[in-house]
Amino acid sequence: MTKVKKYLLYFIIAISFIIVCTAGFMAWTFVSSKTSTVGELSFDNPLRIPELLEPTIDSEGRKVFDLTFNNGEVEFIDGKITKTWGISAPYLAPTLRAERGDEVVVNIKNDVNEPTTLHWHGMILPAEMDGGPHQLISPGKVWSPTWTISQPASTTWFHPHLHGETAEHVYRGAAGLFILDDKESNELNLPDDYGINDIPLIVQDKSFNNDGSMSNESKIFSNVGILGDEILVNGTHSPNFEATTNLVRLRILNASTARVYNFEFDDKRTYQLIATDGGLVETPVEIESLLLSPGERAEIVVPIKPNDSVVLQSNSPDLESPFWSQRYNGGDDTFDILKIQSGNDLTELPMIPSELVKIDWPLPSDVVETRHFELTGTSLINGKEMDMNRVDEVVVAGTTEIWKLVNPREETYHNFHAHGIHFSVLDVNGEEPPEYLKGWKDTVYLPPTGKVTVIARFESYVNHEVPYMFHCHILMHEDQGMMGQFIVVEPGANPEKTLPSHDHTHNH
Ligand code: C2O
Ligand code: CU
Ligand code: CU
Secondary structure: OOHHHHHHHHHHHHHHHHHHHHHHHHHHHHHHOOOEOOOOOOOOEEOOOOOEOOOEEOOOOOEEEEEEEEEEEEOOOOOOOEEEEEEOOOOEOOEEEEEOOOEEEEEEEEOOOOOEOOEEEOOOOOHHHOOOOOOOEOOOOEEOOEEEOOOOOEEEEEEOOOOOOHHHHHHHOOOEEEEEEOHHHHHOOOOOOEOOOEEEEEEEEEOEOOOOOEOOOOOOOOOOOOOOOEEEEOOEEOEEEEEEEOEEEEEEEEOOOOOOEEEEEOOOOOEEEEEEOOEEEEEEEEEOOEEEOOOOEEEEEEEOOOOOEEEEEEEOOOOOOOHHHHHHOOOOOEEEEEEEEEEEEEEOOOOOOOOOOOOOOOOHHHEEEEEEEEEEOOOEEOOEOOOOOEOOEEEEOOOEEEEEEEEOOOOOOEEEEEOOOOEEEEEEOOEOOOHHHOOOEOEEEEOOOEEEEEEEEOOOOOEEEEEEEEEOOOHHHHHHOOEEEEEEEOOOOOOOOEOOOOOOOOEO
């Protein structure tokens, strides 16, 4: 063999070795990146139902709720203690409930050793009461926002929003539900016996270390942040629920930091979708599966038979991602989430009406402005990272706008959430939105190379100095800067686009 031939041979052997190793590594990561708990749970733990927090009434007739951020310890997994955060509970929070027209005050005390905030996700309220990154609550301090409930019945939620720390604070367990009622919804005879046939389901994924502590590690090649391999519902691992009625209403909240779920039952039974993020839909829609990205809510009514046994699962959510990122971002994962069973005797509830509410949709003919938001990488909206002092958009109170949301690349999925408004989805990739998006929304999934057009009518709360946020609700992306700010001003105003750099804390 000539010298040249010999080197060529070594070279080919070396290259082949590298190719085989790389392929082996890719195959291994590909296989190990799929998570499934289907068939593996014992469903031994009764589903925890967050208690309803009773308000006191103050001298002005306002409903007053008291909440405290605290450290906690919880035994999620038998025999293992996990350190957590909670809000007036070891993990998560009690449920708040109020009626349209109520004036509310919430006193929020910070008893954890770090600054945080508490944001009312889905609530229509003045920007300075919103609890975004500008309304800091320092350790030991109390923040007391107050506002009037002025929106339809819906399932809203609350969670910390400290810039750069939101994922961490939510993951530790600081989150809860704020359920709103109104006259129309009360008269519809929907299942509304809290904890009996009207059941909150706060769905979160977690990973635990061997010592029981929460793991914050991202999965290999994933670019969305934490994707846990265990599911908690209302902080219950492996939960079961005993139904006593022939219909059960589930208020599902995806309170995970990154994971997208595709909710289905193991026997593929259909159920009725009655509400989206911002309230009841006009007519219930019969569906079999439901995609919810982080921050989104849906209310469904599930039919239950005597001696029933059915498992709510999440089955391989179609992220509309390319093959590899579908796998690495959880798109091939399957989970058993909650077992629902029943005895022989079920209380019969009235049928769900075929008409629920009449929605006063914002009209394309009223649109005064169209804005474009392009989400790229894991930190940019329109090429910019979040800046607490920059006003990105100025909106005129009471006007209607179209927002065009674009995820131009294949690299990752996003979603889009805006504070202070509800929107309606006009189209997804130029086509009519799926049935489960035909209601008020405040958060919407934005698949790779996806385009979503939404329309919103802005409220009348005006403030030149305190902005509302819009952002990706994949919390790691939000923390990395995929967030912007808009202010709402009166017609004809000419506001500063730089915010004063004092913070807008109203602690005492
Ligand atoms: Cu649920 Cu700005 O957040
Ligand atoms: Cu929000
Ligand atoms: Cu994102």
